Amino acid sequence: MKVLVGVKRVVDYNVRVQVKPDGSGVATEGVKMSVNPFDEIAIEEALRMKSAGKADEVIAVSIGPQAAQEQLRTALAMGADRAILVETDQTLEPLTVARVFKALVDQEQPGLVILGKQAIDDDAGQTPQMLAALWDRPQATFASKVEIEGESAKVTREVDLGLETIEIDLPAVISADLRLNEPRYVKLPDIMKAKKKPIGTHTLEELGVEIAPALKPVKTEAPQARQGGHKVESVSELVAELKNKGLI
Amino acid sequence: MAKVLVIGEQLNGALSAATPKVVACAQALNPESIDVALFGAGDLAGAAEAAAKFAGVGKVLTVSNPANEHPLAAVLAPQIEALISEGGYTHVLASSSTTGKDVLPRVAAKLGVTQVTDIMAVHGANSFTRPTYAGNALVTVEVPEGQIVLGTVRGASWQAAEEGGSGAVESRELGVELPSHTRFVSQETSKSDRPDLQTAPKVVSGGRGVGSEENFKVIFSLADKLGAAVGASRAAVDAGYVPNEMQVGQTGKIIAPELYVAVGISGAIQHLAGIKDAGTIVAINKDEEAPIFEIADVGLVGDLFEVLPALEKELS
Numbered sequence: 001m002k003v004l005v006g007v008k009r010v011v012d013y014n015v016r017v018q019v020k021p022d023g024s025g026v027a028t029e030g031v032k033m034s035v036n037p038f039d040e041i042a043i044e045e046a047l048r049m050k051s052a053g054k055a056d057e058v059i060a061v062s063i064g065p066q067a068a069q070e071q072l073r074t075a076l077a078m079g080a081d082r083a084i085l086v087e088t089d090q091t092l093e094p095l096t097v098a099r100v101f102k103a104l105v106d107q108e109q110p111g112l113v114i115l116g117k118q119a120i121d122d123d124a125g126q127t128p129q130m131l132a133a134l135w136d137r138p139q140a141t142f143a144s145k146v147e148i149e150g151e152s153a154k155v156t157r158e159v160d161l162g163l164e165t166i167e168i169d170l171p172a173v174i175s176a177d178l179r180l181n182e183p184r185y186v187k188l189p190d191i192m193k194a195k196k197k198p199i200g201t202h203t204l205e206e207l208g209v210e211i212a213p214a215l216k217p218v219k220t221e222a223p224q225a226r227q228g229g230h231k232v233e234s235v236s237e238l239v240a241e242l243k244n245k246g247l248i
Numbered sequence: 249m250a251k252v253l254v255i256g257e258q259l260n261g262a263l264s265a266a267t268p269k270v271v272a273c274a275q276a277l278n279p280e281s282i283d284v285a286l287f288g289a290g291d292l293a294g295a296a297e298a299a300a301k302f303a304g305v306g307k308v309l310t311v312s313n314p315a316n317e318h319p320l321a322a323v324l325a326p327q328i329e330a331l332i333s334e335g336g337y338t339h340v341l342a343s344s345s346t347t348g349k350d351v352l353p354r355v356a357a358k359l360g361v362t363q364v365t366d367i368m369a370v371h372g373a374n375s376f377t378r379p380t381y382a383g384n385a386l387v388t389v390e391v392p393e394g395q396i397v398l399g400t401v402r403g404a405s406w407q408a409a410e411e412g413g414s415g416a417v418e419s420r421e422l423g424v425e426l427p428s429h430t431r432f433v434s435q436e437t438s439k440s441d442r443p444d445l446q447t448a449p450k451v452v453s454g455g456r457g458v459g460s461e462e463n464f465k466v467i468f469s470l471a472d473k474l475g476a477a478v479g480a481s482r483a484a485v486d487a488g489y490v491p492n493e494m495q496v497g498q499t500g501k502i503i504a505p506e507l508y509v510a511v512g513i514s515g516a517i518q519h520l521a522g523i524k525d526a527g528t529i530v531a532i533n534k535d536e537e538a539p540i541f542e543i544a545d546v547g548l549v550g551d552l553f554e555v556l557p558a559l560e561k562e563l564s
Contacts, residue, residue, distance in 0.1 A: 011381070016517065017384050017385060019384075019385050026380075026381060026385045094353065094362055094363075095356070095360070095361065095362045098357060117499070118499070120381070120382065120498075121381060123379060124363075124365045125349055125353070126362070126365065127353075129321065129350065129351075129352075129354045129357070130356065130357035131357075133325065133355075133356075133357035134357050139321055139322060139350070139354065140430075141346075141349070141350045142346060142350075144492065158346070159346040160346045160493060160501070161437045161493060162435065162436050162437040162438060163437075163492065164436075165433040165435070165436075166432055166433055167430075167431045167433050168430050169430075177499075178482065178486070178499060212360065212361070212362060214362065214392075215389040215391055216390040217387050217389055218390055219388050220385050220386065220388075221388075222384070222385065223384065223385075223386055226524065226529070228542045228543050228544060228545075229544060229545035229547070231536075231541065231547040231548065231549060232546060232547070232548055233548075234548075235548070235555060235559050235562055236562055238530070238548050239559065239562045239563065242507070242528075242546070247450075247506060247528055248474065248563065
């Protein structure tokens with residue numbers, strides 16, 4: 001079974017992003033870029049399936065600028081067998097991204113596609129569900145445990161009420177949540193080895209993907225900052241203040 | 249004029265607390281009509297009556313089917329599509345609950361549109377503000393003119409809708425084929441008599457500083473004293489102190505209680521994203537440099553194992 005995993009290049013999760021003063025977006029020039037953390041979990045899960053003999057090949061896919069090769073190299077260094085970059089300088093919305101994955105699914109015929117449950121830049125959380133819809137296959141979102149059992153998979157999902165386990169027939173789309181696994185650290189020799197692994201490139205035109213009508217960003221603004229208050233010295237001061245505010 | 253379909257949610261026949269907030273967002277569109285859809289396997293009358301009471305609700309459409317016992321996106325999506333096509337809706341709104349987040353993009357892809365995730369504010373029929381970068385950049389977007397709007401509604405940004413309506417309840421049979429490729433197996437929910445984290449006016453949360461599952465009892469104890477719900481930081485959940493449904497933050501629950509007490513929580517931006525709309529934030533942490541103090545309204549530097557018992561005593 002082939003497993004396709006998504007790798008989005010995003011602003012590193014430790015960076016405190018700054019909104020541009022003209023409201024046109026977020027300043028990303030010179031900012032550290034990384035693999036979307038949920039995608040790292042997706043890659044790790046696919047690699048564990050391969051070690052367990054449940055998958056034969058792990059293919060990392062990124063859709064973005066040429067620089068996204070760096071993130072694909074990370075995926076390859078973690079252990080992915082090969083990578084595909086669908087190169088575009090446009091900012092694509094989830095539906096178009098899902099269409100690209102669908103085109104690659106048609107080419108590669110994977111048994112499973114694992115994607116992060118959301119990207120930490122646009123926080124849209126749509127691509128996995130959209131791919132499952134376009135593909136007319138099952139989706140198991142917010143996965144915290146996956147067990148492949150022949151032609152189906154048992155997936156435990158993190159939902160508002162707690163944990164829900166569902167069974168899905170393969171092929172299918174799984175979206176990775178935080179506690180699915182803890183991604184491995186990449187070691188230097190792996191980075192060297194990864195340089196020899198192939199990255200294939202495509203364009204949207206080659207894949208015959210039409211860009212979906214986009215939401216038009218009108219303005220970007222920073223949220224109203226919470227004004228920090230003050231510190232109190234003792235528990236009784238704290239209680240007095242909360243009583244004063246009518247909170248207790 | 250807008251015709252809105254709200255994807256309502258119910259649990260054991262009772263309307264979910266998230267749905268009135270979605271109706272509030274629908275009301276903000278100043279629409280011609282609001283219909284609420286409810287899916288389930290049993291008697292939906294109670295939830296339907298509750299939904300019909302909100303101002304502006306014209307119809308509550310109940311779809312009772314054994315296949316809808318558990319909300320599976322692959323099963324719900326074709327039914328929602330059928331309701332959309334027969335109702336001619338211009339807007340379809342669901343909660344940013346795990347159910348809403350699961351199903352609505354599946355519907356959106358079938359309709360060939362991108363969804364507006366986590367609507368915080370409405371500026372007209374096709375203009376909305378939504379959070380990006382864990383709420384650190386708010387983007388106002390416009391949906392192309394003439395395109396159906398699908399959106400999930402960020403509960404913490406909305407108050408429950410006003411009542412005062414008297415909508416009609418209609419039961420619907422949808423003649424759509426439902427897939428069998430996705431099957432419910434089991435559910436694990438921790439039973440609790442405490443208030444619901446997402447709607448409670450008071451919340452006490454514990455973080456890594458609490459140190460263990462056993463130690464978390466001090467958090468529960470304070471919460472009970474205050475009549476508060478209990479939450480946790482990602483670190484506390486990852487460490488296994490408490491189950492996942494208690495996580496507050498960017499990828500957990502986003503809440504807006506009147507009082508939020510953060511105990512042993514350092515205050516990573518991902519956690520702060522979940523509590524930005526809280527009324528008063530109290531931070532208790534032994535590290536006086538912890539970032540949580542930068543946004544807390546009231547801070548107390550101290551060892552939580554000394555502060556919490558003392559606090560309980562003062563409250564008695």
